[in-house]
Amino acid sequence: MATLQIEKLTKTFPAHSKGGRPVRAIQDISFAMSGQVFVSLVGPSGCGKSTLLNIVSGVDSPSTGTVTVTQDGKKARLGYVFQDSRLLPWRTVMQNMLYVSDLPEEEARSNASKYLEMVGLGHAHEMFPGQLSGGMQQRVGIARAFSVSPDLLLMDEPFSHLDAITARSLREELQVMWNATKKTVLFVTHDVMEAVQLSNRIITLAHGGTVFDDTTVELPFPRKASDPEFAAQQAELLGRFETMELERTAAKG
Template sequence: MAVLTVKDLYKTFGAGTPRANRVLDNISFDVRGQTFVSIVGPSGCGKSTLLNIISGVETHTSGQISVTSDDGKPARMGYVFQDPRLLPWRSVRKNMLYVQDQADDETNRRVDKYLDMVGLGKHGDFWPGQLSGGMQQRVGIARAFAVEPDLLIMDEPFSHLDAITARALREQLQDIWSQSKKTVVFVTHDVVEAVELSDRIIVLQPGGKIFEDITIDLPRPRRQTDPAVATLQAEVLARLERMKGMAPQVSAAP
């Protein structure tokens, strides 16, 4: 089980210059074990920057951040982006293998397993350009799970998809997650999506501070149409309404 610890984290773009722009302001939280945490907030509140810092793509200005794994090895991370980010000149299978440590039989079996899980078992030899946007995003999800990450980071992975495809992929994600039970940090601006998927929602407000940390205690699997999910969504939305200046975007339930 992975433990993600974020303590007193600050991020300022252009620090020390007249154009300095603070996007994360004293962020502290931790995520332990088989937990699905969503980070919610309006555009520009620093959600994606926080994910980039956790994944190591971006450096933070000050504070501490660590990801530890059980086995003492460096924590392995998987990343699902807003867009699929596949190499267009490599087949689906080679895209999956590109991010793997090794290309042995065991890895190949794992790649096949996750391609099957996202329903693309027969598309391993396709070019990404031969797949629809939704199928490409499923490859992106399978790629992230196939590295068997200690921590899985997802940055608004369904925001570029149509409502029906997004709903299908959310349900698929829940199924895969319930089997693999990874530690997931999921960024979204969609409160409804966050309630459906998460054990916990961390709300960022404009300026990059944590506004609220909400526990979602509902049985799984969840569907947006479940009455308990709908009730809790309304409650969370009402709480977010109190956040002055924030206008959370809520997708229409498909």
């Protein structure tokens, strides 16, 4: 079971320009998550969501504090889905899938086929990224992240570059895949509706990189945005967002 533990994490970037001030992207964040949970991190642009994910994935390091990701006491395997699919254009879909995997060849191929099938791209193994639509490329990105058998899956706004209809259908597919695999997922979005649709738990970050709110979502899956309870949960979260903005404006004077 994957466990992520974040304790007293801060991240400060050096000033962007000479004489400027350092940027405090994350300020004293602590939380833990474990097991078959889908946790969303929501918050306004610039509140440190991607920075947090980059630190969890090891791409970046904390200024202070600790992040540990373990699977049954050992170092956990991670999968990552980015805002854009980041496929290598000169490699086929299957080659892109195999490129990131360190599993034995046979297992890697069988996993790649299984997850490509799940995202409706069982026919696309030999196609090149340039022959795929943006939505199809993002499907490959999602299949690729699942196929490396990650203990913890990190997703950074994977649908934000897509049109609303494609984003909606990919969200539904992700929901089905998550229900089938029950991976531990940390998902970044600034879309409250998306967070309510997909998550067991929603952590809201405020400007300045602090945790503003941490709430569980008990609604059964699959969730439909047209369901009144869904709408109520979404409204409650949006209300808290408004409170957060009001407090910020008041603090500025």
